[in-house]
Amino acid sequence: MTNFTGSLSTNRVFRDTNVLSPHFVPEVLPFREQQINEIRSVIAPALENKKPRNLFVYGKTGTGKTVSVKRVMETLNGVVASIQYINCRIYNSRYRVLQKALKNFIPELEKSGFGLPFLYEKMIEIASSGKQLILVLDEIDMTKDLDELIYTLTRANDEIKGGGVSIIGISNKLSFKDALDPRSKSSLYETEMVFPPYTSEQLREIIKQRAELGLNENVIDQSAINLTAAITAQENGDARYALKLLYNAAELAEHNGKNKISDEEVELARKKVDIDIASETVATxxxxxxxxxxxxxxxxxxxxxxxxxxxxxxxxxxxxxxxxxxxxxxxxxxxxxxxxxxxxxxxxxxxxxxxxxxxxxxxxxxxxxxxxxxxxxxxxxxxxxxxxxxx
Ligand SMILES: Nc1ncnc2c1ncn2[C@@H]1O[C@H](COP(=O)(O)OP(=O)(O)OP(=O)(O)O)[C@@H](O)[C@H]1O
Ligand SMILES: [Mg+2]
The missing domain is CATH 1.10.10.10 (Winged helix-like DNA-binding domain superfamily/Winged helix DNA-binding domain)
Incomplete structure (x- = not known):
């Protein structure tokens, strides 16, 4: 039996598990239209080869910052503007950010051995050929030498002729702002945007949308959706938590041979999700x-x-x-x-x-x-x- 027919015959609950994975970017993001439009309008000048203002996006964990920016990115890459996503948890220094930002243009740069001045010159060269480079620096607070990074990117614009470099910084830590040099603070915070936490009603809608995309029809009842939303609202309205809960509840139902997710599965899933999160925290x-x-x-x-x-x-x-x-x-x-x-x-x-x-x-x-x-x-x-x- 192939995997395909195998999964068809066993999946009572899941339609598409991928939809419930943390990396999935839904086409429609309820309650974030306004934020998405704002991000779009900040970046829009890049399409006419004008340098966009730098943008700083702040909000608590699971408020849809990353997914909203990614949504905008999907509709923007073109000839003139080049927008790149860089997660500073992984690329956590000025050197590594520049390396990552340029490797799409010059693949050899991924190898180490190139000095910072060389990377800097390359960036200026690429932008000067008439490109607007927009760097999305997610979890920007994780960058070790952030002041230097912001300074370098800002300074580059003085030397670039015909294009530009701008930054979209994303963070869930407000306090890191105080640690920044006043100069980098004012460049980074040229435009600022705050994502509010989701309310219980909003979470209901988000959960319902994902359930419709990722689960079979009528698998989850309204009461279980409400419960998932209510529990998540207590957890600071973190949509990631809601999706974990939904996924685990669905998995439990599937595992137990049920074709319905009810309050019972949600309650049980909550225990597992809490333990998973706690063990991640405890481990560090x-x-x-x-x-x-x-x-x-x-x-x-x-x-x-x-x-x-x-x-x-x-x-x-x-x-x-x-x-x-x-x-x-x-x-x-x-x-x-x-x-x-x-x-x-x-x-x-x-x-x-x-x-x-x-x-x-x-x-x-x-x-x-x-x-x-x-x-x-x-x-x-x-x-x-x-x-x-x-x-
Ligand atoms: N409005 C929304 N509609 C549908 N799904 C959403 C919405 N907002 C967030 N999500 C989903 O919730 C999860 C968390 O969102 P996201 O990763 O964007 O949070 P974040 O604000 O970047 O959090 P963190 O600060 O922890 O990085 C993702 O799986 C995302 O797809
Ligand atoms: Mg994020």
């Missing part, structure tokens, strides 16, 4: 953070010694008790526990990453104290961190 944590997290998960799962002393509030634990557990964890792993001051730093980092939440207790037997609660399923966290730490 330093050791002490992991040991603190392990300690929290351990007490959450195996019970608090203080539970009977104070009334425990929906899973919140005492900060002091977690510190004691952290000391025990360190001992078990033959590591030296850091001081309480450091411990507080770890707690606030873990909170920033959404792995835990904290609040102050109301005044009880032990006075005011910080209460801490795990943001995810304790068993899952314990498994992931335990594996990382080797305990």
């Amino acid at each position: 944590l330093p050791e002490n953070h992991q040991m603190v997290l392990f300690s929290i998960a351990n007490i959450s799962l195996n019970g608090s010694r203080y539970a009977r002393l104070d009334v425990e509030e929906d899973g919140f634990l005492f900060s002091g008790e977690i510190y004691e557990e952290y000391e025990r964890t360190c001992k078990k792993l033959h590591k030296r526990a850091r001081s309480v001051r450091w411990y507080h730093e770890y707690i606030s980092d873990l909170e920033m990453l959404g792995l835990i939440s904290t609040k102050m207790s109301s005044k009880g037997i032990r006075g005011h104290t910080t209460l801490i609660k795990l943001g995810h399923d304790a068993k899952g966290i314990l498994e992931i961190v335990g594996k990382n730490l080797g305990c």
